[in-house]
Amino acid sequence: MSKPTLAVHKFSSCDGCQLALLNMGEALADLAQHVEIKHFVEAGLVNEDAKVDIALVEGSVVTAKDQQRIRRVRSNSRYLISMGACATSGGIQALKNLADNPADWIGQIYPQPEFIDSLDRSSAIKQYVEVDFELWGCPVSSLQVSEAVATLLNGAEPLDNQEKLCIECKRAGKICTLVTGGEPCLGPVTRAGCGALCPAFGRACYGCYGGAELSNQSGLRKRLEGLGLPPESIQKRMHLIHPDPQQQNER
Incomplete structure (x- = not known):
């Protein structure tokens, strides 16, 4: 064959x-x-x-x-x-x-x-x-x-793991960059899979692994506002991993 x-x-x-x-x-x-x-x-x-x-x-x-x-x-x-x-x-x-x-x-x-x-x-x-x-x-x-x-x-559908990056960070014993470090981390709304690479070096996650399921976006936005980020900056951070659902499909 x-x-x-x-x-x-x-x-x-x-x-x-x-x-x-x-x-x-x-x-x-x-x-x-x-x-x-x-x-x-x-x-x-x-x-x-x-x-x-x-x-x-x-x-x-x-x-x-x-x-x-x-x-x-x-x-x-x-x-x-x-x-x-x-x-x-x-x-x-x-x-x-x-x-x-x-x-x-x-x-x-x-x-x-x-x-x-x-x-x-x-x-x-x-x-x-x-x-x-x-x-x-x-x-x-x-x-x-x-x-x-x-x-x-093997004739099966691949698993789409949408677990949050924060879970991956906790399992690896990493210090939370958002709570402890006060960094504008997108870990709470980003899916796992990268091995928590950026937080491992004390850097905030920027969401390159896409949106996680059941994300509390509004809660994270309020937290980021509390860190001093203006709404426009927060929206830009969220834009690519949580795009506007009204965006037209161009197919």
Whole structure:
């Protein structure tokens, strides 16, 4: 029997999630024993239009060409998994979504912005095509990727763990950056999975793993106000992991 096939596609991103896959080492070699990797540019395999069982997609949609390409990836894939903060929420490039006129931002960076092919928004993959599963993170956890792929290969649906980061912090015995440190931490409304990396170094969580279930957003907003953050700053912090539900789907 032939092996299930897999492709890794890059859109607008820093390549960090693909590097997380390459850094899996032996785990990646083990994965290659169970699937045939058709397309993975970082690993030297190029066949962008290959039809595959599983497509892993890194990066956000920011150009008209991206819009066409992601639809082609979707049509060539049985399962599509978006991985990383860029693919799941728009990433750092989605900062332009907050601008009244995104074109002004481009003009501040490029001397000839008229030659830049860029949409007004940086959008998550799910805004354009159906996504079977999302893996958040910046970068994504290589362990979560391998578990999700292995689960699919065994004919089951991957587990969407929306437990709060605060639980992960407590299990690891980390000092609370919000209560003890007085830092504007988003841990109470962010899902676990990163290993509480930022709080482990005394830094506030900024929510790259996406929103957790049953989050008390209003309570956290009041706490952040108590730390001196203005409402506009709090809204910006919440925006990407808890986007406006009225945002129009662009599919």
